[in-house]
Amino acid sequence: MLSFILRRLVSVAATFIIVSLIIFFMMHSIPGGPFDANDMPVSEAVRAKLMANLGLDQPLYVQYFRYMWGVLHFDFGVPYQSPGETVTQLLSRAWVPSLVLGGLGVLIGAPLGILLGMAAALNRNSWIDYLASTLATLGLTIPVFVTSMLLILVFAVWLNWLPASGWGKPERWILPIAAYALIPLATYARYTRSAMLDTLNRPFVTVLRAKGLTERRIVFQHVLRNSAIPLVTVFLPMFIGTATGSIFVEAMFRVPGLGAYFVSSIETRDYPLEMALMLMITFMYCIAYLLSDIVYALINPRIRVGGGQ
Amino acid sequence: MPLVEIEDLKVSFSQYGGRVDAVRGVSFTVNEGESLGIVGESGSGKSVSCSALLRLLPATARVSAKAIRLDGIDVLKANKEDLVRLRGRAAAMIFQDPMTAFDPVFTIGHQIVETIQAHRQLSKRDALAEAEQLLLRVEIKNARDVLGYYPHQLSGGMLQRAMIAMALSCRPKVLIADEPTTALDVTIQAQILQLIKKVQAEFGMALIMITHDLGVIAETVDRVLVMYGGEVMEQGPVQQIFDAPQHDYTRTLLASLKTGFDPSADEDMTATPALELRGLSKVYRVGRRAGLFTNHSEFHAVRPVDIVVPRNRIVGLVGESGSGKTTTGMMAMRLTEPTGGQILVNGTDISTMGPAELKSFRRSMQIVFQDSYSALDPMMTLSQIIAEPLHIHGIGTAREQTEKALDWLERVGLPRNFGGRYSHELSGGQRQRVAIARALILGPTVLVADEPTSALDVTVKAQIIGLLKQLQAEMGLSMLFISHDLSTVKSLTDTVVVMYRGRVVEQAATQAIFSEPQHPYTRALLDAIPADNPANRRARSFLSADELEAATPRYTTVQTGLAPNATPQLISIAPDHRVEAIVTT
Known part of the structure; x- marks a missing residue:
């Protein structure tokens, strides 16, 4: 197990370096620079001075190594758009609403989705199943900015129950979180339903029934445990992926997040802010996949215990 | 009062809006301690009847009966508590494929303990101790270790033993065995049957043996129920069914069990063999993780083997799963790349041919696989499937290709108008006919048939064997027939090659193998063939792998003319009879 984790850590580091290279050079290959804005033109000399100050006149590989050296020391530089603070300060300020929104969204959406998927699988072809499938399909196909608008229209404009936008007070959280929770809810409902149906159709379930076990024990001990094996591979990555913030939901509800x-x-x-954001996402995905691989190995005896006699 | 009483049972399933009758008015009883065999092919309703007895049918099934009683409980009216008492306690069940019958995420011990605790008030420690005792009763020697094993760590035979132990754990009054040996190797099959008989006697249980195999019936039961199309055709004492069958269907079944031996027409043996394998071997590199590094070791799937398939002959290649027989067949077709050795087809070495050269050569070598379902493309019509080889080799116009494919449909015994159908519309036997037509349409000289009948019902199997035999004679085919089923091999082949753990251990004319087997493994294989009549039941001796190793025959230098050698090697002991043996002084 330890060597498994070590090997995975090495590959995480490699992924991180490769992704950082790709992002860095793609970012710089986009035409234009930070001081090209038309609303606040600067003279050529001033711009050259600024560029030199920020090290942007250096060859790209020098810039890359300088930046990554900083990253190694948790120094992500200073954002050009807000030079009064460091990137780290800016992120830790803006990340809180995103984390609350994404975290609560998944924490509410995922369990509901799993329950819905279970109910659908256990009552196949009943109204629960059809409801779950409909919800899941809608949640996955309707873009989140459309559902956001619908939520605002119904609950803020027509019913006037909740504020349409903003953050700050808890009642302002409800609508964006609801809009946000719909995605994990739909995803987990679908995955859980199909994983449970797969398991329920396996021969050992008939054997468990023939042994005289109660249906409750069969479902909660055997079927759930087996269905969880394919589920963990999608669970954690989604959790962390969504917790980094949703551009659309935040824009629709004017949440001051990332x-x-x-x-x-x-x-x-x-560049410093863009790079820091991308590296953060890469890092979180790497960790999420690492964790889900470890959990997968832990709950699957075929991997944990190894091959035949 | 009988232990099991089923009267006028009817089961139907709802399917795509309609209803399909699976069981139409079946009645039977089983008394305490009695053993009943239910025999029939797939779809005859034999498993469905017994699943109805324990209410194990899916929700789509509609069940009605005048009476279903098990141990005094009315099964149709049973509530939750009754069901718990019925299942596992009144009746326990063992299933066909032990590999999928256990929950893969729990240990064997956990799953037996769970069964015990579902029915009896026992502490976990006592239940574990009992589970260990049960494993010992089913002849698992390292019972304590096995308790802690996960299902994937055990072989099929061991798992089926553990399954039997689990079934016994609540002292059921009747044991229902649903094709308990079908998924197992021949020698393991015989051991499991013997074990079921033994525990039935020890625990004084009744037994319901569901099977498609009359041999299993002849070995194990007192009374037989013959089912076909959801109805009981005939029932009676086992001896009577075998000696004086009343119903035509029973006679057909019995006829498929009788195997006639009919050697191929004589041919000039000095001619170049159709297929010759010289020192063909396959080695896989196996990676084993050790810390951050991987250690590679070698797994010899096939040690160098020499096999000759003479012109117009059928050579049987037998052995258990993992013996290397399928790998050998695949290498002979160059569908698996051999590690070493030569493959001669009609005298030409194809082992070093490049892709283009090999493609044109493939016209003369074809293969038929075991699973006809996955061997046929579900998106193509039958005539497209059969004509595809012609298309690949660019023979004839599209119209001629289709015409020829339809001719072949007829030749393998299917109507021409099947050409537009898809493979899922056919039965297993029909699909295998299509696979045979596809293999033979190019007029090959060599055919490798890899277990072509082992997924089929007995009567269908006999038909497919007949078809292969007929086509072989008509076309002058040379065939390598790979099988684990010795009775089929006996009725079809001219020569038999026995493989064991990647080596050829014996090789002789079919008659010689069956009348004078020399190698202990060949003998064990023959000993494992189920009896073809209950009068021929016999006690069997089973050898472990070590005992087999130790029982290798010994020949003196005087007999063989070879130098003494402590490692076993293939030696000729008679013309065309070779056996792996140790040469001593």
Whole structure:
């Protein structure tokens, strides 16, 4: 097990380096630079001075190594669009709403989705099953900005129960989180339903019934455990993937999270911020896959215990 | 009062809006301690009847009966508590494929303990101790270790033993065995049957043996129920069914069990053999993780083997799963790349041919696989499937190709109008006919048939064997027939090659193998063939792998003319009879 984790850590590090290279050079290959804006033109001399100050006149590989050296020391540089603080400070400020929104969204959506998927699988071809399938399909096909607008229209405009946008107070959280939770809910409902149906159709379930076990024990001990094996591979990556913030939901409900910075950092060629955001996402995906591989190995005896006699 | 009483049982399934009758008015009883065999082919309703007895049918099934009683409980009216008492306690069941019958994420011990605790008030420690005792009763020697094993760590035979132990754990009054040996190797099959008989006697249980194999029936039961198309054709004492069958279907079944031996027409043996394998071997590199590094070791799937398939002959290649027989067949067709050795087809070495040269050579060598379902493309019509080889080799116009494919449909005994159908519309036997037509349409000289009948019902199997035999004679085919089923091999082949753990251990004319087997493994194989009549039941001796190793025959230098050698080698002991033996002084 330890060697398995070590091997995976090596591959995580490799992935991280490769992704950082790709992002860095793609980012710089986009035409234009941070001081090209038309609304605040600067003279050629000033711009050259600024570029030199920020090290942008150096060859790309030098810039890359300088930046990555900083990353190794947890120094992600200073954002060009907000020079009064470091990237780290900016992120830790803007990340909180995103984390609350994404985290609560998944924490609410995932269990509901799993329950819905279970109910659908156990009552196949009943109204629960059809409801679950409909919800799952809608959740996966309707873009999140459409559902966001519908939520605003119904609950804020027509019923006037909840504020349409903003953050700050808890009642303002409800609509964005609801909009956000729909994606994990739909995904997990679908995955859980098909994983449980697969398991329920396996011969050993008939054997368990023939042994005289109660249906409750069969479902909760045997079927769930077996269905969880394929589920963990999608569970954690999705969790962390969604917790990094949703550009659309944040924009629709004007949540002051990371989403806006994704867009602005690319638009204004804010290289340090853009790089930091991308590296953060890469890192979280790597860790999520590492963790889910470990959990997968832990709950699957074929991997944990190894081959035949 | 009988232990099991079923009267006028009817089961139908709803399917695509309609209903399909699976069981139409079946009645039978089983008394305490009695053993009943239910024999019939797939779809005859034999398993469905017994699943109905334990209410194990899916929700799509509609069940009605005048009475279904098990141990005094009305099964149709049983509530939750009754069901728990019925299942596992009144009746326990063992299933066909032990590899999929256990939950893969729990240990064997856990799953037996769970069964015990579902029915009896026992502490976990006592239940574990009992589970260990049960494993010992089913002749698992390292019972304590096996308790902690996961299903994937055990072989099929061991798992079926553990399954039997689990079934016994609540002292059921009747044991229902649903094709308990079908998924196992011949020698293991015989051991499991013997074990079921033994525990039935020890525990004084009744037994319901569901099978398609009359040999299994002849070996194990007192009374037989013959089913066909959801109805009981005939029932009676086992001896009577075998000696004086009343119903035509029973006679057909019995006829398929009788095997006639009919050697191929004589041919000039000095001619170049159709297929010759010289020192053909396959070695796989196996990676074993050790820390951060991987250690590679070698697994010899096939040690160098020499096999000759003479012109117009059928050579049987037998052995258990893992013996290397399929690998050998695949290498002979160059569908698996051999590690070493030569493959001569009609005298030409094809082992070093490049892709283009090999492609044109493939016209004379074809293969038929075991699973006809996955061997046929589900998106193609039958005439497209059969004509595809012509298309690949660019023979004739599209119209001629289709015409020829339809001719071949007829030749393998299917109507011409089947040409537009898809493979899922056919039965297993019909699909195998299509696979045979596809293999033979190019007029090959060599055919490798890899277990072509082992997925089929007995009567269908006999038909396919007949078809192969007929086509072989008509076309002058040379065939390598790979099988684990010795009775089929006996009725079809001219020569038999026995493989064991990647080596050829014996090789002789079919008659010689069956009348004078020399190698202990060949003898064990023959000993494992089920009796063809209950009067011929016999006690069998089973050898472990070590005992087999130790029982290798010995020949002196005087007999063989070879130098003494402590390692076993293939030696000729008679014309055309070779056996693996140790040469001593």
